[in-house]
Amino acid sequence: xxxxxxxxxxxxxxxxxxxxxxxxxxxxxxxxxxxxxxxxxxxxxxxxxxxxxxxxxxxxxxxxxxxxxxxxxxxxxxxxxxxxxxxxxxxxxxxxxxxxxxxxxxxxxxxxxxxxxxxxxxxxxxxxxxxxxxxxxxxxxxxxxxxxxxxxxxxxxxxxxxxxxxxxxxxxxxxxxxxxxxxxxxxxxxxxxxxxxxxxxxxxxxxxxxxxxxxxxxxxxxxxxxxxxxxx
Amino acid sequence: xxxxxxxxxxxxxxxxxxxxxxxxxxxxxxxxxxxxxxxxxxxxxxxxxxxxxxxxxxxxxxxxxxxxxxxxxxxxxx
Numbered sequence: 001x002x003x004x005x006x007x008x009x010x011x012x013x014x015x016x017x018x019x020x021x022x023x024x025x026x027x028x029x030x031x032x033x034x035x036x037x038x039x040x041x042x043x044x045x046x047x048x049x050x051x052x053x054x055x056x057x058x059x060x061x062x063x064x065x066x067x068x069x070x071x072x073x074x075x076x077x078x079x080x081x082x083x084x085x086x087x088x089x090x091x092x093x094x095x096x097x098x099x100x101x102x103x104x105x106x107x108x109x110x111x112x113x114x115x116x117x118x119x120x121x122x123x124x125x126x127x128x129x130x131x132x133x134x135x136x137x138x139x140x141x142x143x144x145x146x147x148x149x150x151x152x153x154x155x156x157x158x159x160x161x162x163x164x165x166x167x168x169x170x171x172x173x174x175x176x177x178x179x180x181x182x183x184x185x186x187x188x189x190x191x192x193x194x195x196x197x198x199x200x201x202x203x204x205x206x207x208x209x210x211x212x213x214x215x216x217x218x219x220x221x222x223x224x225x226x227x228x229x230x231x232x
Numbered sequence: 233x234x235x236x237x238x239x240x241x242x243x244x245x246x247x248x249x250x251x252x253x254x255x256x257x258x259x260x261x262x263x264x265x266x267x268x269x270x271x272x273x274x275x276x277x278x279x280x281x282x283x284x285x286x287x288x289x290x291x292x293x294x295x296x297x298x299x300x301x302x303x304x305x306x307x308x309x310x
Contacts (some may be wrong), residue, residue, distance in 0.1 A: 057296070
């Protein structure tokens with residue numbers, strides 16, 4: 001299992017992802033500097049969390065023009081797995097690899113807390129180790145996680161089974177009280193049409209070991225691994 | 233040459249920052265303020281080129297604004 005994690009200026013979750021990939025999952029993982037133009041042979045590219053380019057202009061708006069991005073887009077177009085976490089999700093939307101946009105939290109506050117998530121679909125490369133409809137706990141840490149898309153786009157995302165994670169109550173109910181940031185339809189994570197690109201605001205790399213208080217995130221990385229291994 | 237670009241949120245996109253500004257205005261006694269939409273303003277210095285307006289519109293579409301949530305208006309002057 002070969003994993004590349006892109007480091008942009010201002011990324012701050014790249015080493016967390018590297019730690020999980022190498023030490024928890026035992027993968028062949030490496031950091032990839034944003035100025036690179038080519039990717040080595042990989043099974044997974046992670047765009048990590050942080051504040052790429054200081055989040056100037058809009059989150060992800062500058063990172064979208066990084067030298068490495070065309071290679072990531074080409075990798076995704078060929079079916080390679082791309083996981084954008086938090087700032088990585090913001091970059092994927094700015095780059096047009098996922099629809100919609102992450103806006104300022106409704107509360108205008110930075111939110112750093114564990115949230116309940118409903119896994120809507122277990123038939124993606126990222127969620128096979130979950131049960132469809134299961135409630136899991138993964139932390140969020142963001143200022144701009146308020147997902148916005150027009151009504152037609154939301155309908156298409158839902159019709160095509162591309163909303164993989166929603167913020168929910170502990171019992172799994174999707175309601176306004178369980179929505180931390182104002183996201184439309186409680187959306188926390190979406191995939192592209194062919195399901196090989198996932199953007200999510202919650203941080204699975206922060207809850208992949210029991211010592212950190214939770215292990216639900218590891219199942220996302222295990223899902224990716226089993227999907228890749230089934231195809232070797 | 234100089235260009236000015238105004239980036240505003242599209243109608244229908246919620247603007248919690250604008251709402252916070254509106255509430256602050258009301259608490260200062262400006263009860264007549266009924267709505268605030270916050271946007272961005274860019275002052276751009278550029279070399280004299282023939283199709284400046286067209287190019288600045290393209291720049292706005294590519295970089296300065298996100299067409300999913302924002303509209304923009306470009307003014308160019310010599």
